[in-house]
Amino acid sequence: MNKYDRFYPGRVWLDTEGKRIQAHGGSVIFIDGVYYWYGENKEKTVPGSGIWHWGVRCYASRDLYNWEDKGLIIPPEPDDIHSSLHPSRCMDRPHIIYNRGTGKYVCWLKIMNPDETQTSTVLTADHFLGPYTKVREGLKPLNMSAGDFDLAVAPDGKAYYYFERVHSETICADLTEDYTDVTGYYSTHFPRPYPPYVREATAHFSRKGKHYLLTSGTTSYYPNPSEIAIADTWHGPYRVLGNPHPEDKSNTSYHSQISSVFKVQGKKDLYIACADRWLPRQMDARYEEYSRMFEAIFNPDISVEERQKLLAREPLPEDNTSIADYVWLPLRFDGEMVYIDWKEEWSLDDYE
Template identity: 65%
Template sequence: MQYNSVRPGQVWLDTEGKRIQAHGGSIITVGDTFYWYGENKEKTKPGTGIWHWGVRCYASQDLYNWEDKGVIILPEEKDESSPLHFSQYMDRPHIIFNQATGKFVCWIKVMKKDGTQKSTVLTADHILGPYTMVQGNLRPLNMSAGDFDLTVSPDGKAYYCFERVHSELICADLTDDYTNVTGYYSTHFPNIQPPYVREAPAYFFRKGQHYLFTSGTTGYHPNPSEVAKAKTFHGPWEVLGDPHPEDVSRTSYNSQITSVFKHPFKKDLYIALADRWMPNLPELAGEDHANGEGYRKSAEIYQAIFDPDTDFVMEETHYSLLIDINTSKADYVWLPVRFDGEMAYLDWKDEWKVEDYE
């Protein structure tokens, strides 16, 4: 199928007619080619014990039509202790290029089965690999590190923003080779527990301002996003509000933002990439989804899980919505960012074109 536009939330097929599998993903530009990479969930179905099947990458010239370039970081199939074993909870690969070393550096979050969350770092000479692991089971700053984003400033310095699991966001400096942290960091958005803790940080820089989109913590159930700005990467960060103010369902258009891509050949086009983990949520939850009640119930569930003093009775039907997730059929919601002064908004569009932006 040939596309000539972006259609948020609709099934997106590659040039061979297969579902694109690049979840928790990002785009990196090499020359005049866009590379979209992310978690390969093609085998992640309920009951399989398979969380991922490596990191898959696609190439495009127009951001619409994507050619499958294969699995660039392979899953480990035999060693269950490996952070890349398909049963390990591997999420959100982010790749940055180190101009000084000539290496592509990939960080991956891995939530271990004991509940701790650690990082794996790999490097390659080409965006498509092969990638070699240089750090496994890393605890950055001796912290449990969850969802994260990476960025490189114009002077070549790199930064790592991550959720210190279930407490706050950490912004940390990376070493010159981008494979570890230096030890210098700052702390932001302290919260007591889920669902209030901010996760899924998506960083971008525009006109002298640093921005972060973040989500709350309600598992696969979507929740209200939040946008913040700062004068420096290390803050202080000022919360501006929900970039989806028109969304009555309080679910960020049934999606979770994973990254923001600045189009290198456009003056001011920023694209928020998001996953729609539960495409059938509106049908399953019905009116509860449309009026925001579904989000409220999910938030209460996560508050009860992490706060033993909460007096809350979980509805079995709603709980089943949260655990029986077939992520192999998850979709994507890509939307251009609209700026009003310093505020960043994401307006719903059934269809939009890159060509409509200067």
């Protein structure tokens, strides 16, 4: 039963059964006239639960407003404490691409392990909705600790993996022909000394022969200013254009963090930026304060006394990502620059 006929960024978004949509750190793919929106299922991720995720959930829609729950396409593995899909493991940002050569859907997952290393789990399936089978677990691409990422496929079928080399820089790596590993060829971008300045939440999209990377800073679930960068090729070099969120006086990308960008079918030039509002109850938290806390943790030049002072402030409230919301907004292009304007509500009908 359809309920929505417009987007309402930042408000609670319910599926066709009246339940909160749980597709965080998510992406949208278009297959045979249907959009599929998939992401982290956070329904059980409440304070004190010890649960980071409950698998990857997927929704289907033909109008982008109303979403039918298709269930868990990658379920958690609560009975295997050593599994990368155990609910206590920090599984983030699933990305699925289709390999025309093998006929397989290939899913990569970011896994933050108990020893603080970050690895990738790779799964494949014959059908988008699964079942998915693990083909790699504990993968360290290029022998690097790999954080937030995106996957992209070129028209010729070659695939690319953009990821945060944790607390360091952004990497663009070529994928193997089956998309389940990296070839060893890569390029480096946006070197930064430490959080919160290191870029994460990488989202790639192409338009009119240009490649764009939309990223956030590194402040965990607390939002920060985004950056947009542009290049002529997949491997760059990428040139930072600036913050795409105009009039965002809070420096929080409208209290959200980017997850992905997709082009709307049948529209001339409409791209939608999908973002998570991870902490809707903490929108009064000041970016200047918590970003300084992250710098205090990672900047080796800050004195012990100053670090203790910065970290001794009143702790922020505990995260409750089970009630996280979504901020979907259209991109606006002005020459090579990309903007994301705030809209209380908007419709596909507003665009050609």
